[in-house]
Amino acid sequence: MLNIVLFGPPGAGKGTQSERLIEKYGLVHLSTGDIFRANIKGETELGTLAKSYMDQGQLVPDSVTIDMLRSEVVKHESPRGFIFDGFPRTNAQAEALDVFLNELGTGISVMLALEVEENELKTRLLKRAEVSGRADDANPEVIEKRIHVYNQETAPVKSFYHAQNKFISINGIGSIDEITNRLFQEIDSI
Ligand code: ADP
Numbered sequence: 001m002l003n004i005v006l007f008g009p010p011g012a013g014k015g016t017q018s019e020r021l022i023e024k025y026g027l028v029h030l031s032t033g034d035i036f037r038a039n040i041k042g043e044t045e046l047g048t049l050a051k052s053y054m055d056q057g058q059l060v061p062d063s064v065t066i067d068m069l070r071s072e073v074v075k076h077e078s079p080r081g082f083i084f085d086g087f088p089r090t091n092a093q094a095e096a097l098d099v100f101l102n103e104l105g106t107g108i109s110v111m112l113a114l115e116v117e118e119n120e121l122k123t124r125l126l127k128r129a130e131v132s133g134r135a136d137d138a139n140p141e142v143i144e145k146r147i148h149v150y151n152q153e154t155a156p157v158k159s160f161y162h163a164q165n166k167f168i169s170i171n172g173i174g175s176i177d178e179i180t181n182r183l184f185q186e187i188d189s190i
Contacts, residue, residue: 002080003108004109004112005087006084006114008114011125018031020183021180027079027081030073031085033086035068036054046064057143062093073101081109089154091156094161111166111167113158120173121143
């Protein structure tokens with residue numbers, strides 16, 4: 001299986017690039033942000049809980065997120081692989097992911113980390129707010145908080161994959177096509 005962690009700060013382009021990757025490699029796309037938003041829309045209990053964190057730019061607690069992700073993974077029968085978008089966001093999530101992929105007889109092939117500097121992220125998120133309707137994109141304070149949480153809790157996950165020799169940094173600045181080609185090149189040379 002080809003299991004990719006597509007990593008990067010809020011606004012790095014994970015969602016956009018995931019679309020390209022699933023098309024080319026026939027992978028199952030699991031975006032924790034999208035799953036939470038679908039639950040919010042469906043007014044589920046999980047949605048109500050997730051919303052209370054997301055609206056403030058905080059992470060949804062690990063226990064909730066890990067259980068949800070696990071239940072999504074096992075829904076798919078003999079997939080070609082997964083692209084994890086927005087997960088793992090903490091070291092505890094990364095450890096849990098290893099454990100349950102291992103139980104399925106597989107593991108993470110690579111982490112592709114999109115690198116984009118902070119000012120560019122802020123510009124992109126405010127621009128996305130105009131079309132996404134996402135409250136967490138429209139509020140500059142919430143954006144600051146998300147970037148802060150990324151730096152504190154999420155960026156350390158890079159070291160987790162670095163230690164397993166699975167970490168690849170990708171320049172996330174350029175046209176969408178240019179960045180897609182950088183990702184394709186790395187994946188094709190695995
Ligand atoms: P972005 O990467 O642009 O911030 P996402 O859609 O990936 O957007 O995430 C939106 C919000 O959903 C996050 O700010 C967080 O509150 C919540 N979330 C998504 N994935 C996770 C996760 N793996 N762990 C905890 N919270 C998460």
